[in-house]
Amino acid sequence: MNDSYTEAHVLSQPKVGLGLRPIHYPHLETRPNTSVYWFEAISENYMDTEGRPLHMLQLIREDYPVALHGVSLSIASTEGLRPEYVKQLKRLKDRIEPWIVSDHLCWTGLQASNLHDLLPFPYTDEALTLLLKHIDQVQNALGCHILLENVSTYLQPPGSSYAEWEFLTTLAKQSGCKLLLDVNNLYVNAINHRFDPVVFLQAIPTELIGQIHLAGYTDMGTYLFDTHSKPAYPEVWELFSKLIARAPDIPVLIEWDDDIPEFSVLEKEAQKATQIWNYHHGHTHTESVSASIFAHSL
Numbered sequence: 087m088n089d090s091y092t093e094a095h096v097l098s099q100p101k102v103g104l105g106l107r108p109i110h111y112p113h114l115e116t117r118p119n120t121s122v123y124w125f126e127a128i129s130e131n132y133m134d135t136e137g138r139p140l141h142m143l144q145l146i147r148e149d150y151p152v153a154l155h156g157v158s159l160s161i162a163s164t165e166g167l168r169p170e171y172v173k174q175l176k177r178l179k180d181r182i183e184p185w186i187v188s189d190h191l192c193w194t195g196l197q198a199s200n201l202h203d204l205l206p207f208p209y210t211d212e213a214l215t216l217l218l219k220h221i222d223q224v225q226n227a228l229g230c231h232i233l234l235e236n237v238s239t240y241l242q243p244p245g246s247s248y249a250e251w252e253f254l255t256t257l258a259k260q261s262g263c264k265l266l267l268d269v270n271n272l273y274v275n276a277i278n279h280r281f282d283p284v285v286f287l288q289a290i291p292t293e294l295i296g297q298i299h300l301a302g303y304t305d306m307g308t309y310l311f312d313t314h315s316k317p318a319y320p321e322v323w324e325l326f327s328k329l330i331a332r333a334p335d336i337p338v339l340i341e342w343d344d345d346i347p348e349f350s351v352l353e354k355e356a357q358k359a360t361q362i363w364n365y366h367h368g369h370t371h372t373e374s375v376s377a378s379i380f381a382h383s384l
């Protein structure tokens with residue numbers, strides 16, 4: 087299997103990337119110099135097209151590592167995987183040769199109807215068995231390991247016999263897949279479901295984490311909503327700082343999906359992640375850099 091994301095080597099710079107979004111195609115088509123290490127593309131936007139989106143993705147791939155990040159695999163569906171979806175994903179993977187293939191730890195609807203939501207399920211042994219079967223099927227079909235992302239949730243289905251972090255750890259250990267740890271989702275869930283995000287963070291062995299997501303939520307007053315429409319909040323940067331201090335080689339991705347700003351704004355978010363990485367692992371060790379990010383008023 088192609089496991090490029092597990093390569094261990096000493097880094098001289100952090101692997102900070104950005105989500106590839108169509109609004110930035112005109113800018114990226116000019117092949118500008120960027121500070122971006124890699125891009126993450128939403129798989130479904132490129133799976134059944136031969137047009138401009140695929141052309142753009144191939145152009146980006148000529149200059150950068152690319153991750154394919156899906157939203158419709160529905161790996162936790164009790165109806166099983168959709169063979170045609172997996173086939174299309176494999177075709178895209180063969181074309182793009184991504185360094186990471188990922189999706190979400192959730193289900194997204196019934197086969198005939200994709201709800202386009204990342205839906206939760208109870209963390210049980212039954213779910214674990216089902217997921218181990220599906221992960222094995224997907225990894226065999228794609229010929230590579232996949233990463234699965236912890237999702238933001240707004241209710242907790244009854245019947246769980248594992249805490250979320252216990253379930254993620256057990257699943258990754260038993261399946262051979264790695265975790266895409268979305269630190270924003272972790273924080274959103276910690277507030278919505280009232281647990282300590284640091285307990286979650288410290289319970290996951292860093293060797294099981296293949297990628298990090300950073301994004302911004304919206305405070306709805308009684309709960310946090312995972313909107314990806316703002317910069318990451320200081321509390322999320324602090325959790326990220328704790329994580330990257332322990333595991334400098336994990337690729338980091340800035341996600342922004344709504345109210346998407348100019349490319350330069352995203353680059354500045356990526357630079358914040360780089361500053362924090364440098365604070366822990368670089369040669370420019372200054373407390374003021376890190377403190378200014380955590381204190382940033384949003």
Ligand SMILES: [Fe+2]
Nearest residue numbers: 235268299341
């Ligand atoms: Fe995410």
